[in-house]
Amino acid sequence: MKHSTVISKTLFTLVAALLVMISGASLFAATEPNNQQPLDELITTLESETGRQELIAQLKTLRQARAESHNEANGLVEWLKIDDQSSALTRKIATQLDDLGVSDTRLLQYLLALGSVLVWLVCILLNNLLARFLERRLQTLRRRFHLSDGRFNLCIKIQWGFVIVLSLVLLLYSLGEILEFADNGILFGVPFTSVMTQCFTLFFIVLLFASLWEFSNATLEYSMARSHYGHNTRIQTLLPVIRNILLVVLMTLSSLIVLSELGVDIMPLLAGAGVLGIAVGFGAQTLVKDFLTGITVILEDLLQIGDVVQVGQRSGRVERITLRKIQLRDLEGIVHTVPFGEVSIVDNYTKEYSYYLFDVGVAYKEDTDQVIEHLKNIDEGMRESEQYQDLILEPLEILGVDQFADSAVVIKARIKTRAHDRWTIGREFKRRIKYTFDEHGIEIPFPHQTVYFGDSTLNLHSSEQSPDRQS
Known part of the structure; x- marks a missing residue:
């Protein structure tokens, strides 16, 4: 209760001080030298007998009204007991403002x-x-x-x-x-x-x-x-390009309209932009070539995000495509950025599907027909496996005996797989070839050398001559 009384007194004191400041500012404004009209009217009223009587009557009425309002406000003032405090605070604030030379009008401002x-x-x-x-x-x-x-x-x-x-x-x-x-x-x-x-x-x-x-x-x-095309790599490739074109168009139009609203004449800007475009076209032919080649590659769907490609003597998985460049990441994690201007040939390893092409070399003594049967059995086993059956699209295709090498007969074959699974299938197929050939005793030739040391018994004859023969 004590704290609330103190807070109430403080608030009332601040309000009273503010009212005193405002009243003083109004009185100060009314008595400024520039405001001569009220003084002239007061002089005219005092010179007239009738005017003086009316002024006296109005002053008596005002005194009576103030007395009544004072009586009504005494209850609140006495209840809060801040009349003396507010007066002291007001006088203190007024004294400090006078010392600082701040007028009531400036304070109000x-x-x-x-x-x-x-x-x-x-x-x-x-x-x-x-x-x-x-x-x-x-x-x-x-x-x-x-x-x-x-x-x-x-x-x-x-x-x-x-x-x-x-x-x-x-x-x-x-x-x-x-x-x-x-x-x-x-x-x-x-x-x-x-x-x-x-x-x-x-x-x-x-x-x-x-x-x-x-x-x-x-x-x-x-x-x-x-849409079910949401995860289509073709759509994912085109969307960034469409967004970039839309962003450039909207920014250009909005900039021109804003400049026009600010009072800038945009016609010289457009003419200058045309001349600048021609100059840039001649001076930055490589950049223009990058854009034109990029548009051609994207529209003709030569590659998409996620494809494994080889472009500009760099290979890797496509991570990003813009109108100017391709960003690839290889197996070592190295990011290769290839401008479209350097792309003359695109080798796409994962376009729709893939083939894993491999050679199997066996010794000359082995039966090639039996080796081919073992390869077919390995393929059937992988296609029946739950882990690999969805990755292989067609049965193993045996292309036949491809060449007679120095120490092996080479059989060529290939497996049709999903676009990005050719390397997974190829590694697993080779692993099973090794186990199957070891199990059936089929020799996989490898380079080796045989070292012959010859006869170890040598007849050493002394080449020294006797003293008689030397003589």
């Missing part, structure tokens, strides 16, 4: 400026809360329509930034009017209405193009989620 800043901070806080609310609502919308996590975030950021800029403009012009460094809504030579018109125009232009960008992407994502 400072208070209004402070209030404007506080209102601006409240607007910023409410804007942040609104952005968070919209983000939560959009999260539900994203889950419902299978959209990416960041979809429509651009629109929220534009709204947030627009409110920040708008509130800042309002604050600056408000401070200009309050502190008297703005003249009739003109700050730094720019009218307030012109600034607000430009802000709203630019906001709607940017929001329009951002909405087109977000809704276009949302439509593509929703269509891919509902």
Whole structure:
């Protein structure tokens, strides 16, 4: 109870001080040298006998009204017991302001400026809360329509930034009017209405193009989620390219419209852009070649994301495709970036399906027909296996005896597999060949050398001559 009484007294004291300041500011404004009309009217009234009597009557009525209001307010003042405290606080504040040389009018201006800043901070806080609310609502919308996590975030950021800029403009012009460094809504030579018109125009232009960008992407994502083509590598390859083209077009159009709204003549810019395009076309022929080749490769579906290819003397899995380059990653994890201008031949190892082609070398003494039967048995065993039966598309194709090598008879064969499973099937097939040949005693020739040491008994004859023969 004691704390609440202290708080109530403090609040009442602050309110009373503010009222005293406002009343003083009004009185000060009424008695300024420039305000001569009330003084002239007062002199005219005092010179007239009838006027003096009417003024006396009005003053008596005012005195009676003040006495009645004072009696009504005494209950509150006595209940709070702050009359003396508020008077002392008011006198103390007035004394300090007089010492500082701050007039009542200037004090009121400072208070209004402070209030404007506080209102601006409240607007910023409410804007942040609104952005968070919209983000939560959009999260539900994203889950419902299978959209990416960041979809429509651009629109929220534009709204947030627009409110920040708008509130800042309002604050600056408000401070200009309050502190008297703005003249009739003109700050730094720019009218307030012109600034607000430009802000709203630019906001709607940017929001329009951002909405087109977000809704276009949302439509593509929703269509891919509902369609069975959503996981098609062809679609996944074309989507980034379509998005890049759409982004460039929207950014170009929005930039031209924004410049036009800001009063910039865009016709010279378009003409200059045409001349610059011609100059760039001659000076950057390699870059233009990259774009044209990239468009051709993508439209003709020579490769897709996820394919294993060899381009420009580099091989690996395709990770990213743009209009200018291909990004590959090999088995060692090395990322190769190949410009389309260097792509003359594309070797695609995983286009629709694959073949694993291999050679089997056996010794000359082995029966090749028996070896072929063992190879067919291995193929049947793998096609009956749950782990590999879905990876093999057709039975083993024996191409026959391919060559007579130095130490082996070479049999060539191939297996048709799914696009990316040729290496898995090939490694497992070779592993089973080794076990089967070892089990049936079929020799797999390998390079070897035989070393002969010859006769170890040598008849050594002394080459020394006797003294007689030497003589």
